[in-house]
Structure formats: C-alpha cells, structure tokens
Amino acid sequence: MADAWLPGAGRIPVTLDGGRLKGGAPRVVWFSSESDPRLVSARSTAHDLARQGRPAHLVWNPCAGEIVHLLPATLAGCLLDDPVRGEGRICLQIMVVALSREPFTTGPLAGLDLIMRWLDTWGVPRRWPAGPPLPAPQSYHSERRRRPWSRGGHFGASQVPESLQADPGALDIRRITGQDTPVLELPRPRQVVAAGGPVGRPCLPGQSPTPDSATDLLSRRLARDTEPFLTPDPV
Known part of the structure; x- marks a missing residue:
C-alpha cells in the first residue's frame, strides 16, 4: 500500500x-x-x-x-x-x-x-x-x-x-x-476500412495499406464482381 x-x-x-x-x-x-x-x-x-x-x-x-x-x-x-x-x-x-x-x-x-x-x-x-x-x-x-x-x-x-x-x-x-520517456505522444494507428468493415493491418497516417491489406481488398472486389447475375424467370 x-x-x-x-x-x-x-x-x-x-x-x-x-x-x-x-x-x-x-x-x-x-x-x-x-x-x-x-x-x-x-x-x-x-x-x-x-x-x-x-x-x-x-x-x-x-x-x-x-x-x-x-x-x-x-x-x-x-x-x-x-x-x-x-x-x-x-x-x-x-x-x-x-x-x-x-x-x-x-x-x-x-x-x-x-x-x-x-x-x-x-x-x-x-x-x-x-x-x-x-x-x-x-x-x-x-x-x-x-x-x-x-x-x-x-x-x-x-x-x-x-x-x-x-x-x-x-x-x-x-x-x-527515464530515457524511455517519449518526448511527443505518437498518434494511434488507424485501420483501412472497406465496405465490409476493417481489413488488413493498421496503417499509420501517411502510409499506404500493407500488401496483405491491398490483397484482401482486391479479393473482396473480385468476389463481388464475379457473383452470378440473376435474371427473373419469364412470366
């Protein structure tokens, strides 16, 4: 105590x-x-x-x-x-x-x-x-x-x-x-957000998405574009 x-x-x-x-x-x-x-x-x-x-x-x-x-x-x-x-x-x-x-x-x-x-x-x-x-x-x-x-x-x-x-x-x-004291507060990492929610690893301000993040985004986009297009049955 x-x-x-x-x-x-x-x-x-x-x-x-x-x-x-x-x-x-x-x-x-x-x-x-x-x-x-x-x-x-x-x-x-x-x-x-x-x-x-x-x-x-x-x-x-x-x-x-x-x-x-x-x-x-x-x-x-x-x-x-x-x-x-x-x-x-x-x-x-x-x-x-x-x-x-x-x-x-x-x-x-x-x-x-x-x-x-x-x-x-x-x-x-x-x-x-x-x-x-x-x-x-x-x-x-x-x-x-x-x-x-x-x-x-x-x-x-x-x-x-x-x-x-x-x-x-x-x-x-x-x-x-102590010597480990940060002189400035560092900003928290932000996440890249796609339509389906957060994907990939966090990115610091000014950085591009990591390769894994970019690949994940591309995979989501391809999956969306290749979905079958359904037409209505004839009446």
Missing part, C-alpha cells in the same frame, strides 16, 4: 490544505521556487510556503538532496486553484528549489530516485502527456489543454489547465522519468 508521507523526508506540520481529492488519473505537478538552490534550503522554502498559506506536498532541493514534506498525498495542495488541485486520485505538487531560467534538470538531482519510487507506489505514470514544459517566458503561452491533463502523469505548472504560472522552465523530462 502506498504511503501518504514520503519515507525518509523531513516534515513540517501545516494546518491548511487544499481539501479532498475528487478522483481520476493520478498526476504530479512540478513547480520552481525561483530561488537559487545553492543558497536557499528546502526547509526555508517550505516554511515560506506555510506562512503564505500555499503549502505544496513536497519541497525539494536537488543540489543538497533535502526533501521536506508538508501535506499527505491524500489531500490536495495549495499551489493550484480549484478545481484542478483536487482532480485525480492524487494530484501531488512538488516545489523544487530552483530557477525557471536555469531548469533544475541541468544540475544535480540528489534525492530524485527516492521521490520517483514513491510516485511509482501511487501509480503515477512516467509520462508527460503535454510534452516537455516550455522555457520561460514562452511558457506563459502554453496551451494548458484539458485532454493531456485528463490522462494523468507528470506536468509542469505552466501546463496545468487554468494555471497562469510559467515555471518550472524547459525541463529535460527524461532526466526525471
């Missing part, structure tokens, strides 16, 4: 949370604090968020490997607004002590394995349905579409529907979720 608190992380108790979760695909949203991780600690950032009434679930300093936990995974965080912050079986918010102009994936990622293993226990898919987050300030114009969001997985704050945030910058998503 998944643990509501990240084992091994420090904790800072807070009294404010984002309310109950509404169910749906599990997801995680990555933020950046816009502070230098070489100068600012995760604990200091976590205290600032708590004082502001904006607690995230985790605050992580990737240079020091310091992780501080403020809210259990079973409650919504406060860095996003309603209703999106409560969407999902879990909707984890991770504040990374980092700068958008210097994305945290360009430096050390101490402690990331611990975080990813915990996310795996919650069933968060290792994919980025909206693709890699855009760099700032281009990220202010991100599409923030509902369809990728509904699939669950990993998102930058700049990709969340109804969000106005531009962080965390142009992340190298494969350094977070």
